[in-house]
Amino acid sequence: MTTPVSSFTETFDIIFLALVIFAVVTLLLITAIMIYFVVRYNRKRHPRAEPIHGNTTLEIIWTVIPLLIVTGMFYYGYEGFRYLREVPEDAFTINVVGRMWDWTFEYENGRKSDKLYVPVDRNVKLSMTSLDVNHSFFIPAFRVKEDVVPGRTTYLWFKPQTVGPADVFCAEYCGQRHAYMLSEVVVMEKDAFDSWYGGEADSSPAAAVETAAAPVEETTGFTEEQRERARKVLWDNGCFSCHTTDGSENLGPSLKGLFQKDRYVLVDGQERVITADEAYLRRAIVDPDAEYVKGYDGVIMPPADDLSPSELTLIIDYIQSLK
């Protein structure tokens, strides 16, 4: 399948090409004139320099021509910018949440996804915010990019014109796994989109994590339903960016087999051994700075202060069940 394009793609490519052609022609022209002058006025042909004072015609020419050129460039740049920033009123709005290191897309009907599904030939507005640091939402194929900033909402819009998948990148360095902060925009035919939009949540982030990242782990004393709820809380809070539940290392320690294990931690720079009981897990989640597990130097775990008391308990029970 070919990469889809948006209504910006062609316009911006034309402007870009025009600027490149203009720059190359100017470069060639200036170089040619320079060579001409070097030959024409070298010492053999022109042994005595004759300074020239004042030439009003020339001065007017070299003021007016560049002025016209840059005014023209400004005009096209400004028109392009307006087109980019003025969202059509009928746009379909999707909320985008960025955080270290993934994107979540939330639709008006409550549907959530880790890929951006959009219908073809429809104006789409992305209303974006970040949960942690600055990110930048970038779809190269559509020629759109906009910063995503914590504490405020930024936006961009586009109209996809052909069907297919295209890459989504984070274009603002945002920490260790910035380069892996990838997603996809999937442009679908209207019918396909409608049935996805109205359909079951089979491609929700939680489901995606279940299938992609989660090997089936051993849990004791936990029902399947509790387990799924706990994993969803972990997913929604970004814990899986750094932790696994199968014993494999990521940016943080694996949560598997953690309960009742001895932990070597740094408390105010002093090394101590603590048994990972329930109270320890609780502290590790809400106040990760207090006891820093040795061996993860440099990686700062964000304190999970958005968790409700019942979510926190659920996570802690889940960690305890991961034998």
Ligand SMILES: [Cu+2]
């Ligand atoms: Cu980022």
